[in-house]
Amino acid sequence: MTNIPALLRRQVKDQANYCCEYCLLPNDASFYPHEVDHIIARKHGGKTTAENLAYACWRCNRHKGTDLGSFDPETGNFSFLFNPRTQCWNDHFSRHNAQISSKTTEGRTTISLLKLNTHERIVERQRLNL
Template identity: 65%
Template sequence: MTYISIGLRRYVEERASHCCEYCLQPADLSFFPHEVDHIVAVKHRGTTDADNLAFACWRCNRYKGTDLGSFDPQTGAFSFLFNPRTQQWSFHFALEDARIVGLTPEGRTTANLLQFNSEERLAERRRASSSS
């Protein structure tokens, strides 16, 4: 396991406004604590610095693992995953009611691999939106 200083963890969390940078789940609504994710895993020569770290809910972090990409469910072609450091969320995704819809190959691939629209995650988003 790679050491990430408390200051760097705090910076990553605050930069993300305390929300998962993949699915936008607020940390204060999550049963398990959010985590700092290496966007490019250390095993793929990713660095432990602010430019390669994202704040992620435990589900997104587990589903992503060390993956860099997968196959676009619409085209079947390989696509890299969404990178919250270099890409804008609203360009790659849209929120339609409780569903997160991928708009690009990266968006569709990420939404599929990270299982953004599983029944459990949809129910969480519905509960969150009804309490706001």
């Protein structure tokens, strides 16, 4: 695990408005604290810089791991995951009745790999009115 300086951690959290940058779950609504993590993992050459760090809830972070992409569940083709530093969430996703829907290949792949629409996660968003 990389030691991320406190000031950089604060910057990432502030930029994310203290919400997971993948599923938008607020940190204060989560049982486990959110984590500052590398978008491109260090093992893939990712740097510990503001441009390569995202604020993620523990579920999204565990499902993402060190992956950069996966296979689009619709086409079977490889696709990169949504990158919260270079892409806008609303361009790739929308929410309808607590379910996150995709607008793009990156959105579908991210929803699938991070398991954003499991029953448990949908119920959690319903409970929180997200």
